[in-house]
Amino acid sequence: MQQVISVWVRDPRIQKNDFWHAYIDYEICLHTDSVCFTKKISSVRRRYSEFVWLRQKLQANSLLMVQLPELPPKNPFFSLNNAQQISERMKGLQWFLEQILCSPLLLSDSCLHLFLQSQLSVPKMEACAAGRTHYSVAQAVQCCGLRRFHFDEDSQKDFSMSCDSDSDRQECRHAESQIKDLAINKAESTASLDLIGTSPEETLSCSSGPT
Numbered sequence: 001m002q003q004v005i006s007v008w009v010r011d012p013r014i015q016k017n018d019f020w021h022a023y024i025d026y027e028i029c030l031h032t033d034s035v036c037f038t039k040k041i042s043s044v045r046r047r048y049s050e051f052v053w054l055r056q057k058l059q060a061n062s063l064l065m066v067q068l069p070e071l072p073p074k075n076p077f078f079s080l081n082n083a084q085q086i087s088e089r090m091k092g093l094q095w096f097l098e099q100i101l102c103s104p105l106l107l108s109d110s111c112l113h114l115f116l117q118s119q120l121s122v123p124k125m126e127a128c129a130a131g132r133t134h135y136s137v138a139q140a141v142q143c144c145g146l147r148r149f150h151f152d153e154d155s156q157k158d159f160s161m162s163c164d165s166d167s168d169r170q171e172c173r174h175a176e177s178q179i180k181d182l183a184i185n186k187a188e189s190t191a192s193l194d195l196i197g198t199s200p201e202e203t204l205s206c207s208s209g210p211t
Contacts (some may be wrong), residue, residue: 030117
């Protein structure tokens, strides 16, 4: 029986560093019955720069044995106020992950699993993958903070529109009002996945199953 790995990039949200600086992150929802994943359902949030990090790590770890797909290009004019740009970027990020998950070689990379199923920061993912943490990759995944999310087959087109800035500088207040105006809530969804919420980077002291 063919194993299924489904991944969706959705729900962009503005995260503020301070009054003048902001960035956008995206929800990555994964649902699978693959033996490659200990956790079959997960939801994390990642920003564009973390996708860039993931591609660099996968390319380095695969020793050029795999031709990695391209990420949507970084646009110096990417605006917090342009819903079309954020929609196109999300489609590109989802396509990137879908292609990555088709490679058996890349599926064995611990950086990919930490990216998709933990909420560790980039430095902590690097340390964990290198074995420099008191918790293992499996423990980081098992203790990942999760929350409830809903998925609709049309959600790639009908999601809450938000915005991003490659320079992390834009008019946040105006952008937040745009998100409210552009938000679309589906009356029905084809699937609903209920997950347990915990804090994003809590102390990873729980036990876990095999990797």
